[in-house]
Amino acid sequence: MNENVAASPHPLPRWDLNDLYADPDAPQLGRDLEDAGAAAAAFAERYKGKLASLDGADFGRAIGEYEVLSESLHKVLCYGQLLFAVNVGDGEIGRFYQTVQERISDIFTQTLFFTLEINRLSDGELDAKLSDTQCARYRSWLRDVRAFREHQLSDDLEKLLHEKAVTGRAAWVRLFEETFADMRFALDGAEATLSEALNALSDHDGAKREKAAKALGGRLGENARLFSLITNTLAKDKAIEDEWRGYPRPVSERNLHNQVEDVVVDALVGSVKTAFPDLSHRYYALKARWFGVERLDYWDRNAPLPDDDARKYSWDEAKTTVLDAYAGFDPQMAEIAERFFTHNWIDAAPHAGKDSGAFSHPTVPSVHPYILMNFHGKARDVMTLAHELGHGVHQVLAAEQGLLMADTPLTTAETASVFGEMLTFQSLLKGAEDPARRRFLLAGKVEDMLNTVVRQIAFHEFERRVHDERRGGEVAVERLGDIWIDIQRESLGPALRFDDDYRHYWTYIPHFIHTPFYVYAYAFGDCLVNALYDAFAKGHDGFQQKYLEMLKAGGTKRHRELLAPFGLDASDPAFWKRGLDIVSGFIDELETIG
Structure with missing residues (x-):
């Protein structure tokens, strides 16, 4: 149904997730989960119940180990999230993503003690540790962790809530x-996805807008x-x-x-x-x-x-428009944004079973962000591309802070x-x-x-x-x-x-x-x-x-x-x-x- 981008001289891009993993059955993905499980067990053995006794240098090293372990788990989770986003209707992908979430939740449970113990340190104990430069690097992360001190529950309750999340909130989100x-929404004798139906609400033809609105309202009401x-x-x-x-x-x-x-x-x-x-x-x-x-x-x-002539933009026009605007502000912004096109970090083709929204996922600092959108050739889609590339540039620049402190x-x-x-x-x-x-x-x-x-x-x-x-x-x-x-x-x-x-x-x-x-x-x-x-x-x-x-x-x-x-x-x-x-x-x- 996406005739309004047919004029593009090149097909709309689909992202290449190989920088994360080649496929769900990739041996490296399995090894990363195995290694993370072993590392989490060793981390708990080494530090559980002992944070108060660590000096600043050892405490800083412990946070560094926690960051490495967290990045390993996030990498697998991000791959599952991105794969699912373009295949939401695929039952096998859904099963894979759910399995990955459950496996990661089990592994991460072993490290849950870490932030809980950090929040039990007194201000004086933490200040003494922060006098070491290795620990001081994580000052802002520690500040943010401790912002939740007064809302923290007992270790057992925190563990229970964490373990039940995959069968509670996450399961309801997956159902949604x-x-x-x-x-699907009936439009002009065809079955439209949510993205296509919402896109029709800004069509130049008023009758088509009304039909799309009624189709949306009726189906949503059902x-x-x-x-x-x-x-x-x-x-x-x-x-x-x-x-x-x-x-x-x-x-x-x-x-x-x-x-x-x-x-x-x-x-x-x-x-x-x-x-x-x-x-x-x-x-x-x-x-x-x-x-x-x-x-x-x-x-x-x-x-x-x-x-309004409802001008349509090709993908190449949208790309040039945004990159030129970024370059006019600062060449570095345009250079970073261009990487998303040259390295296939964008998935822009609308199709059945794909998430109807748009996002830039930062994944992990050791890889790079990925952008998802649904390009229909409208001016608003050009602005969506500009929006998500802004996120992407931000995420690339912030990556030097490391996993624990890059996120805003x-x-x-x-x-x-x-x-x-x-x-x-x-x-x-x-x-x-x-x-x-x-x-x-x-x-x-x-x-x-x-x-x-x-x-x-x-x-x-x-x-x-x-x-x-x-x-x-x-x-x-x-x-x-x-x-x-x-x-x-x-x-x-x-x-x-x-x-x-x-x-x-x-x-x-x-x-x-x-x-x-x-x-x-x-x-x-x-x-x-x-x-x-x-x-x-x-x-x-x-x-x-x-x-x-x-x-x-x-x-x-x-x-x-x-x-x-x-x-x-x-x-x-x-x-x-x-x-x-x-x-x-x-x-x-x-x-x-x-």
Whole structure:
């Protein structure tokens, strides 16, 4: 069904996972698991119950051994994840991935004591160990591990929760993924995947958009009870664990992982909600006027403008567009991004059984990231490529920190991806001499920003309300639909019209299932990048070098330290307004253009 990319002179890329393993039966994969099992047993024998007695040098060496062992296990797990992502509907691949998860969980259980014992060290004991340079290298990782001290349970309970994860949360997530991989939507006499059906919602043909919307709503509604069960089960599972661990709110654990204070997230959410009328309500009212109607049907929310030629991009055009934009900012960024194309680190071809989303998986520092996306030839797909390559560049630069410290919290993980989008957009905008083309580009960017900021905060509010209500008992599928519709009306405004089919669209949002309360990180990252780009556009001295250093820091610094060189502070309410004003300014220009 992917006729809109048929003009590409080359087939869309499929990634080459050989840098991880040749295939699921590769002898090296089996040997790595065997070696990791033996290493984990030896590690436990050597260090369990003894961390307090180690001097700084020995403690540093122990962390180094833990990092090597963790990387070995992560490499196998990442291979399973990537293989499954492009073969979600393949039962044999699903079995392999589940087996790998269970095997790794069993091995890692032997090392679970390590972080638990680290959190039982007193501040004084840890400070003494950190006086050694070998140990001090891991200072930021130790800081992040110990952030969870007060929420840590007994060793036996931690072990039980870890071992049961593969038959608990992970099993429900797998059910969600496999259900959507097998699901098909009737479109124009053919059976479309979720990715193809969602893509049709931005088709130039209004009748096709409506058919896709109805097909999506109908099929999602047929499965709504199953997704309600999954959602309720996972929300209750989280509530039980949150209560045991003493988290005051459902979002609190995610905020701790994101290394951001509850009050900062509350300020972000409050700022965006206050801006709904100035942003989404105003823009969709403008778009309705462009369509010559008082209100837009929900399937027209992401529709091309009536006079837009809906230009299609070949894969080569998308590649050149993004790489040129990156090179215009800094040659090193473009050089790193180009590796993804030359070494087959991208899987872009849509096909049945493939994950419908997009991601850049960092895998492990000793290998490299891999990007998954579904390229349909639209301008939004070019922006998705720019987004995921931003992640990829970030992950390559941060890899020098090592496995334990390369990973960034979600709040700053979106920085490079959204910045990459902004660079690409501004590059396209500069080349748009035709006023009509400029309007199309601006409208597309505004819609992407509304989807990233307004839409994701609306998703966050949906999650918050669902988890809050779940504490009082199971939330009925009808009530889930009510919450969804209420929030859509509040966030998108009176210029959008919804029908009953739209009540079930909450079911396909994977972040609700995979990573509870992930979604606000997109809005955090978008507003952060808008503020950063504003500093860059105003000629901030040495911006490029400071930016690359920020990416290289990986997870070693928190948002305050990362933003300080640019004179920015996310705890300042003016910071969020500065980011939202960028979106508002684009809408101002669109109103002027008419």
